Amino acid sequence: MTLEITDLHTHFATRAGTLRAVDGVSLSVDRGEVLGLVGESGSGKSVTGFSVIGLVDPPGRIVSGSIRFQGRELIGLKEPELRQLRGNRIAMIFQDPMMTLNPVLSIETQMVETVRAHAPVSHATARERARDALGQVGIPSPEERLAAYPHQFSGGMRQRVAIAIALLHNPDLIIADEPTTALDVTIQAQILAVVQRLARDRGTSLLWITHDLSVVAGLADRVAVMYAGRIVEAGDVDDVLDHPMHPYTKGLIGSVPSRNRRGARLAQIPGMTPSPLDRPQGCAFRTRCASSDAACAQEPPLTEPQRGRGLRCFHPAEAVA
Amino acid sequence: MSGALIELKSVSKRFGTPSGRLSRLFGQAPAPLVHAVDAVDLAIKPGEVVGLVGESGCGKSTLGRLVAGIHPPSDGTVLWRGQDRAGFDAPALKAARLGVQMIFQDPQSSLNPRLRVAEIIGEAPRVHGLIGPEGEDAYVDAQMRRAGLDPSLKRRFPHQFSGGQRQRIGIARALAVQPEMLVCDESVAALDVSIQAQIINLFLDLRAELNLTCLFISHDLGVVEHVSDRVAIMYLGRIVEQAPAEMVFSRPNHPYTQALLAEVPRLENRSTRFGAIQGELPSPLHPPTGCHFHPRCPHAMPRCRTDKPVLREIAPGQHSACHLNEMA
Numbered sequence A: 001m002t003l004e005i006t007d008l009h010t011h012f013a014t015r016a017g018t019l020r021a022v023d024g025v026s027l028s029v030d031r032g033e034v035l036g037l038v039g040e041s042g043s044g045k046s047v048t049g050f051s052v053i054g055l056v057d058p059p060g061r062i063v064s065g066s067i068r069f070q071g072r073e074l075i076g077l078k079e080p081e082l083r084q085l086r087g088n089r090i091a092m093i094f095q096d097p098m099m100t101l102n103p104v105l106s107i108e109t110q111m112v113e114t115v116r117a118h119a120p121v122s123h124a125t126a127r128e129r130a131r132d133a134l135g136q137v138g139i140p141s142p143e144e145r146l147a148a149y150p151h152q153f154s155g156g157m158r159q160r161v162a163i164a165i166a167l168l169h170n171p172d173l174i175i176a177d178e179p180t181t182a183l184d185v186t187i188q189a190q191i192l193a194v195v196q197r198l199a200r201d202r203g204t205s206l207l208w209i210t211h212d213l214s215v216v217a218g219l220a221d222r223v224a225v226m227y228a229g230r231i232v233e234a235g236d237v238d239d240v241l242d243h244p245m246h247p248y249t250k251g252l253i254g255s256v257p258s259r260n261r262r263g264a265r266l267a268q269i270p271g272m273t274p275s276p277l278d279r280p281q282g283c284a285f286r287t288r289c290a291s292s293d294a295a296c297a298q299e300p301p302l303t304e305p306q307r308g309r310g311l312r313c314f315h316p317a318e319a320v321a
Numbered sequence B: 001m002s003g004a005l006i007e008l009k010s011v012s013k014r015f016g017t018p019s020g021r022l023s024r025l026f027g028q029a030p031a032p033l034v035h036a037v038d039a040v041d042l043a044i045k046p047g048e049v050v051g052l053v054g055e056s057g058c059g060k061s062t063l064g065r066l067v068a069g070i071h072p073p074s075d076g077t078v079l080w081r082g083q084d085r086a087g088f089d090a091p092a093l094k095a096a097r098l099g100v101q102m103i104f105q106d107p108q109s110s111l112n113p114r115l116r117v118a119e120i121i122g123e124a125p126r127v128h129g130l131i132g133p134e135g136e137d138a139y140v141d142a143q144m145r146r147a148g149l150d151p152s153l154k155r156r157f158p159h160q161f162s163g164g165q166r167q168r169i170g171i172a173r174a175l176a177v178q179p180e181m182l183v184c185d186e187s188v189a190a191l192d193v194s195i196q197a198q199i200i201n202l203f204l205d206l207r208a209e210l211n212l213t214c215l216f217i218s219h220d221l222g223v224v225e226h227v228s229d230r231v232a233i234m235y236l237g238r239i240v241e242q243a244p245a246e247m248v249f250s251r252p253n254h255p256y257t258q259a260l261l262a263e264v265p266r267l268e269n270r271s272t273r274f275g276a277i278q279g280e281l282p283s284p285l286h287p288p289t290g291c292h293f294h295p296r297c298p299h300a301m302p303r304c305r306t307d308k309p310v311l312r313e314i315a316p317g318q319h320s321a322c323h324l325n326e327m328a
Helices: A045-053 A079-085 A107-118 A123-136 A155-167 A185-202 A213-219 A237-242 A247-255 B021-025 B060-068 B090-099 B117-127 B133-146 B163-175 B193-210 B221-227 B245-250 B255-263 B302-306
Strands: A003-014 A017-029 A034-038 A060-069 A090-093 A173-177 A205-210 A222-227 A230-236 B006-015 B034-044 B049-053 B075-080 B100-103 B181-185 B213-218 B230-235 B238-244 B312-315 B318-320
Touching: A003 A045, A017 A034, A017 A045, A017 A060, A017 A205, A017 A230, A034 A045, A034 A213, A045 A060, A045 A090, A045 A173, A045 A205, A090 A155, A107 A123, A107 A155, A123 A155, A155 A185, A173 A185, A185 A205, A185 A213, A185 B255, A205 A213, A213 A237, A222 A237, A222 A247, A230 A237, A230 A247, A247 B193, B006 B060, B034 B060, B034 B075, B034 B238, B049 B060, B049 B221, B060 B100, B060 B181, B060 B213, B090 B100, B100 B163, B117 B133, B117 B163, B133 B163, B163 B193, B193 B221, B213 B221, B221 B245, B230 B245, B230 B255, B238 B245, B238 B255
Parallel strands: A034 A205, A034 A222, A090 A173, A173 A205, B049 B213, B049 B230, B100 B181, B181 B213
Antiparallel strands: A003 A017, A003 A060, A222 A230, B006 B034, B006 B075, B230 B238, B238 B318, B312 B318
């Protein structure tokens, strides 16, 4: 198992109270597996990713739980030990590549620096590796492009550079936080093609954080749906998308236009995501749920209705075997 | 087309000024000229929803603004109910402008943060004399209710609302002047899936209730397929294909449309092999010669590099601009 998160709680202490961004998340990613972590804004999906790579800044704090990477516990690791892993064995790709790239340094400087941070190689070797990485993500004439600065690249190309940097050390796990959300459809498809090839060829595990179920459908092996800091449903992509059991997952899928008759009203979820400071007791979805009743005021336990399937709901839709 | 509510005839929009005599005299390099919209013909009938699809930088927003009258065209004519909008006198122009309202992508930046919601929605109808001072309160309440907002919140400021609610305020504001047509520029792009569904439903309801005409601009093909009667696909300032929605999605003709549709992630498509279309959108500053799409097109022929293909009818209602259609 490449990554195993158990009962993770990441909270932010704000003036208005404790914000439980991640509130008991458990998930695992196997070697070479792509896990899609799906949720809407404020569901805690990004904070889950940040927690793994140790980028939760105060007032945020990992309160409890366990994050094991290749069997090794990451929570409680000292900063130097974390730095050994970060950018080396675990890499992250962000939505906005300008978050990763330094606007005043050339791509070469940034990439060589990254290589030499973890490998005792000469500048020339590092440069070669950087060039190869650029080539792998499909940047034309990588030799010349090394000298360029981030602003000289288009949005899609910048994201490729960010991915190339993430690839430099052949990481075992890549955490991708909405990396294609800001890109056009054709560019998104190109980026997805690169990432897909990687996971297949190198056995790199991917934690793909997104709000877009359709991307997950095409890319992921398994999917976990997050709502209000918790994973409400998880399982194989085919199982979850074809036979969703949690009312929220059902609602999300029903909201996708292509799932509805053209021009007909979409099957919408009423209301909106509750504020993380003021979540309903028990099941956080019950205020928007059609099948909620008195039982839902209690916390729904994690059940396993099918092999490899996780669910938190008292009134699940029947699974089709 | 007869009976069109609004019709663009060979409309172009260029940004940047051609260099004047003085700057040429001093040897200044000419300012770059962007052909954002290049000789576009588009007619929209009353009550019709036309989806406009394209990638960033293809000129779809500029086209929307031309329709809404925010930009004057550099070339060509915009006909409003069959009459040239450029020839309108001030009152007629005002009426025509009120007739087309726009809903923007980002309600955060299109709503004045210092105005209360009641003022945002009520100002325009008051100024244009649609309502008297005594009726304003009730009118604003009615507009808010129609857009699914609680009128008791009308003393609040935009920042006190969520993204979805702000988009509802934008819709209520646009509809408050009783337009005949809406231009929705990526109006649901920034919203979460479940909120996006709510806004699309609101839009479908309002359209049925008010018989609105609409130009629906989006890069999201799924959304466009759902709401549109007709779809126009734009690439680098030109419309490359235009047809009834079901035709575009079932029998796309232009290679660009085909590539675009192939790349759309869908819930039904599992373990997809991504990446059919190569290359990136060329800069609109230096568009390729001939057919703009030829450097990325798998079917490009020598002719595509030199001749600009014209938009012609290839099947009833389906128009496409591709040289391949003349081969058969």
